[in-house]
Amino acid sequence: MIQLENVTKTYPKASRPSLDDVSVGIEKGEFVFFIGPSGSGKSTIIKLLLHEIGPTRGKVTVNSKDVTSLRSWKIPHFRRSIGCVFQDFRLLPNRTAYENVAFALEVIGKTKAVARRVVPEVLELVGLGGKEHRYPHELSGGEQQRVAVARAFVNRPLILLADEPTGNLDPDTSIEIMRLLDRINRTGTTVVMVTHDSNIVNQMRRRVIEIESGRIVRDQARGVYG
Amino acid sequence: MRVKYVLNEVLVGLWRNVTMTVAMIITMTVSLTMLGASVLLYMQVNQMKDFYYGEIEVSIFLREDVTEAQRTAINQAIDANPLVQSKTYETREEAFEKFKVLWRDSPDFINSVGPESLPESFRVKLKDPEQYAAFADQMQGQQGIQDIVDQRELLNKVFDIFNSIQVMALVVAAVMALAALLLVGNTIQVAAYSKRREVAVMKLVGASNWFIQAPFVLEAVAAGLIGSIIGFIALFVGKVVLLDGRLQALTNVLTPIPNGNVWLMLPLLAAVGAGVSAITAWITLRFYLKV
Numbered sequence: 001m002i003q004l005e006n007v008t009k010t011y012p013k014a015s016r017p018s019l020d021d022v023s024v025g026i027e028k029g030e031f032v033f034f035i036g037p038s039g040s041g042k043s044t045i046i047k048l049l050l051h052e053i054g055p056t057r058g059k060v061t062v063n064s065k066d067v068t069s070l071r072s073w074k075i076p077h078f079r080r081s082i083g084c085v086f087q088d089f090r091l092l093p094n095r096t097a098y099e100n101v102a103f104a105l106e107v108i109g110k111t112k113a114v115a116r117r118v119v120p121e122v123l124e125l126v127g128l129g130g131k132e133h134r135y136p137h138e139l140s141g142g143e144q145q146r147v148a149v150a151r152a153f154v155n156r157p158l159i160l161l162a163d164e165p166t167g168n169l170d171p172d173t174s175i176e177i178m179r180l181l182d183r184i185n186r187t188g189t190t191v192v193m194v195t196h197d198s199n200i201v202n203q204m205r206r207r208v209i210e211i212e213s214g215r216i217v218r219d220q221a222r223g224v225y226g
Numbered sequence: 227m228r229v230k231y232v233l234n235e236v237l238v239g240l241w242r243n244v245t246m247t248v249a250m251i252i253t254m255t256v257s258l259t260m261l262g263a264s265v266l267l268y269m270q271v272n273q274m275k276d277f278y279y280g281e282i283e284v285s286i287f288l289r290e291d292v293t294e295a296q297r298t299a300i301n302q303a304i305d306a307n308p309l310v311q312s313k314t315y316e317t318r319e320e321a322f323e324k325f326k327v328l329w330r331d332s333p334d335f336i337n338s339v340g341p342e343s344l345p346e347s348f349r350v351k352l353k354d355p356e357q358y359a360a361f362a363d364q365m366q367g368q369q370g371i372q373d374i375v376d377q378r379e380l381l382n383k384v385f386d387i388f389n390s391i392q393v394m395a396l397v398v399a400a401v402m403a404l405a406a407l408l409l410v411g412n413t414i415q416v417a418a419y420s421k422r423r424e425v426a427v428m429k430l431v432g433a434s435n436w437f438i439q440a441p442f443v444l445e446a447v448a449a450g451l452i453g454s455i456i457g458f459i460a461l462f463v464g465k466v467v468l469l470d471g472r473l474q475a476l477t478n479v480l481t482p483i484p485n486g487n488v489w490l491m492l493p494l495l496a497a498v499g500a501g502v503s504a505i506t507a508w509i510t511l512r513f514y515l516k517v
Contacts, residue, residue, distance in 0.1 A: 050430075073435065075432075076429075076432045076433060076434045076435060077432060077434070078432070079429075079430065079431065079432035080431070080432035082432075084430050090423070090426060090427060090430070092423055092424060092427060093423075103424075103427065104427065104431040106228075106231065107427075107428045107431065107433035107437060107438075108431060108432055108433055108434075109228060109434075109437075151427075151431070155431065
């Protein structure tokens, strides 16, 4: 599903690479944590998978597509198979929960009729039934992140990337979000989550890949934060 | 749905930044009006050249003390010259009649001049007006000639003036176009900034590039089109008010500008206005909306 082969990424003007000769494979339906201190290079992996940046060396394969050689005009279509959630939610403040999710469908060419059918369903799934017409500022942090998850999942992506999705949430709310991601994982969606929230990693007991200074130092099937 | 969405975004975009939109339209308008005027003038000069060069004459003015024999000799030389198509002879009296018509607004000036102050002349029409120099050379040897004047030289002076007006209009058009382009670039930057969240989400969920960029490009194109329409109206009004109205006297010299030529400016200005704005917007977006 996801393959990194000897991937090195050095940002311009950086003295050392953010990722240094990293090779890792993730199977379909896996739930994987990337952990490590700030600046270890774990967010770089998310950016590589989204093809926001390209690797300096090495090969990145996502959904059996070689991302490295992807023509730039094909990137948008490629991204439709990946959902993405961030620490700061990235919701549009002037749109309701429903409109935020529907926006993601409409801008990739889905009709309003499709949105009317699919959006309430996915909002129900993330536990926001009845709050469709609230604006982000009328929702709690946890609820806003649920909207973001709904938006990432509404297009039924094969992969869900989550970059510190619990970073702005209190522990109880974080666990609720994790349950949600777990439920999404059970539908067969591969989930890749970058975090340094040790509580969550320890509770979930999923595959843990630890990165330090751009290198993989641990890859454990049912790992803890360590 | 998508068309409606894009059009709505364009309208919202133009309105969100309305002072900038107005500035953009004004500079576009002035630039395109100048461009239109310049093109019209260019077409006009070509048309006038065709018209006047057919009518052109070479005037051979005779000296005041020309003798009968010399005049006859010149007359024969002209008749014998193979370059000549036709000729007329103009006496002092005839010259004075023309003079009176020409200066009919200044009777004092006419009164101070009599037929005796004006030279008699032969008016020669050449088969090919371009052959003036050869003809003048051949006639130069004759006695009793004061001066040989080619009207083409006079016309060329007039055309030179038109040409420089045309160049000036083009320069103004270019300078205003530069200002318009900078404004378009700036407007697009502001628009891209105010919609940065939407754009970020669109990129994230995989909206196609054209879908992200279309509203911005169309915003600039709309401003360009509005500018070209106002510019066209300005040209038309200018033509009606100035050439058909106040400066009608000039049109005796100017050969009238056909309305068809003015109408031709509408598609020209629209294409230039829309095309240039679209390209500028698109280039700006390449810097500000990296995928």
